[in-house]
Amino acid sequence: MSAVLGRLAAIVGGEALLTAAADLAPHITDWRKRYVGRPLAVVKPASTVEVAAIVKLCAETRTPIVPQGGNTGLVGGATPDASGRELVLSLTRLNRVRAIDLENNTLTVEAGCTLASVQAAAREAGRLFPLSLASEGSCQIGGNLASNAGGTAVLRYGNARELVLGLEVVLPDGAVWDGLRGLRKDNTGYDLKQLFIGAEGTLGIITAAVLKLFPLPVGRVTAVAAIDTPAQAVALLGLLQARCGERLVGFELFSDFALGLVLKHYPESVAPFRERHPQYALVELEDTQDARAVRSLAEASLAAAIEAGLARDVALAESEAQANALWALRENMSEAQTAEGKNIKHDVSVPVSRIAAFIAATDAALARAFPGVRMVTFGHLGDGNLHYNAAAPEGVDPEAWMQNLARVNRIVHDSVAAFGGSISAEHGLGRSKREEILRYKSAVEMDLMRKVKAAIDPLGIMNPGKVL
């Protein structure tokens, strides 16, 4: 055992230092299994003090650190490289709820709490923690914050960044920054927590956070609208924002082709309408006060949408089970697509006003370059965020199709840039978009990012090879 491993074992105890291949296995590859690393070891500290001691040792010995939460990220941001030099630091054992303050509407949790457990702690206290995404059962709140997670309720509650009041962070030299404040207003200098949110572990390790809580909704309405075009979806979104305002929580778009994949690969799922339609909008509204009023409002607004020619038909869930079934259609799209065969995925955003033009232009450009390409387009339209995925033309082997990855990415991402958008709306850059981003960010912006990185992590030991 190397000297470093010996000293790590002394910090955390031998049980919490993993080096055997079987123990390392869950930690060395990413969710999509695109990367496989070979770490020095996996270390599982149980406290902030242990995290700090580990980082201090790593700074001393120039050992690169890869922070890892639930390891559900989609850009390889938590996967070690193959050098055998990187230490995976798993936050899993930092999983305590440290405090809940109902009068302040805050919850203080450690980084290793799963998102579902954070939601549950809030709910048990009669409050809502609104961050919600497909992997919530296994992703961890530290990772959610490090990647500024989005999800399905951003329209009403914002991204993960908007849900944080304070952070505790172990810095690259092993010092602990205690920024665990529960304040709604604090203008005493630079808002340092913003540096670490969304930095994907490249500036330090988030070990705990003070999160905002909200009143629990009492009325929830889930509906699907059948529509013709993405442009109609944007107009429908505008109508609902005008008529329902703050009650609009989610507005998702998916194409009939995307729906078809779910119906095929999830045989228990049911299409929302007897007929099929070109596009669908999944709409969720909620209110903290009056369940009947928000349902009436939803019914009246959707009826007005049909009247205005913005929807062909609408279906409202009549029960919690029906609502969940509608959401399952949307949430199973990613897996259904994988079951259908590999495809070229994009997580992009553009201004909401430009979505329809973006889809039309990019669909056309791809069809010119790859006749017969099948687009699987779905996503959080309310946030301007699309999962815009290109599947092989009928009859083309998916493996062979994947050879076009770079060309497809170029067409899609150049189009995103032309429409003033982002090539990573909610997944981050991690390892997979680190080179790609250089084409789209200005030299001025990259230079600013590098200056920040060099200032905070001068030795470059924090998650090297990610983001920058």
Added chain:
Amino acid sequence: MSAVLGRLAAIVGGEALLTAAADLAPHITDWRKRYVGRPLAVVKPASTVEVAAIVKLCAETRTPIVPQGGNTGLVGGATPDASGRELVLSLTRLNRVRAIDLENNTLTVEAGCTLASVQAAAREAGRLFPLSLASEGSCQIGGNLASNAGGTAVLRYGNARELVLGLEVVLPDGAVWDGLRGLRKDNTGYDLKQLFIGAEGTLGIITAAVLKLFPLPVGRVTAVAAIDTPAQAVALLGLLQARCGERLVGFELFSDFALGLVLKHYPESVAPFRERHPQYALVELEDTQDARAVRSLAEASLAAAIEAGLARDVALAESEAQANALWALRENMSEAQTAEGKNIKHDVSVPVSRIAAFIAATDAALARAFPGVRMVTFGHLGDGNLHYNAAAPEGVDPEAWMQNLARVNRIVHDSVAAFGGSISAEHGLGRSKREEILRYKSAVEMDLMRKVKAAIDPLGIMNPGKVL
């Protein structure tokens, strides 16, 4: 004329370079007239290109720059020092609305637009820009963002930081960072705009911003509740949050003594109740849909508060004029207090759950140290933010009282720190709290802030002597 002045005149034209004493006068002192500076000159560029050229020249010649908006700040953050070396860069002429995108709910404005003109541009387009504060007629949006302004609608809409999607910034070397994105989701590396929001001009000059717009409210309810204690106010806030949720926009507390000062110095103002009560809560609710429903909800909730013993009495405004009159009571408190004589002001925040204990403990500590001290306590209780001001005991000359400034600050700020709070909730550090903050921030935090400053502004020319 020095060589620098000649080159500045060449950039902006002679008219836009002020050096005569009469022209400089409005720019050399702060709102509270605590600081008077002597600048090299005041320069008024008309475009981002001109700002960039000026900053580049300043970097070359090591000329310190003091960015200045409406010059309404309360901490001397926009006042030059007395060295005669600092260049005041006024953003006043960058006052165009560059774009409005209704489908995207965004407004792109230049830094020199007054807050009122930004609100008006949104309103004319049928949207709400919710930032609102007493100086909105003259403060400028660039300054609002540089100081992360708070105001009266933070409970529902957040601070200025939460209202921004993108920024354009001239960096300390004169490069322009174009981060003017209108995206709700963008996770492509560090969220650089967060660095400049709240940095008080020490890291660069904000020249334009993409702001979020919201649906216009249709129902507005303004009410005052008569209460006994701050603890009761916190309980009333909890009741209203539970019963009214997202409809609660503002929750302000003020003491009877504070009310008395307004009644005395604004003879046209009227007390909200026939009897006087120890404390008052000013409550504002709004809804984007149903004006009658939100009024009924407010009435029922306030009746429930009386029932529950959380209010002695309530008064609802019956007209827009009455609502404005109630708000005027709150908004004139600061000026009424000035009319009464100088006093020692604090802009502090603590977790909402600790407000009552904070006020009790700090009132007691001050009374022990300064028998007869008269506390003028009011503020945005919903955000945990108090303007906690200490006036001279009856019969003590206000000028003499101000000799106690340092001792009073020490007692108040030490108490804030003990309650986990902030010594500058919404005004910033500027020049006036730059030394004071060193007592309350950890060495780790100050070190991080200094590293960021050194990385972005290595020559130290951006608003030196402010914040850090």
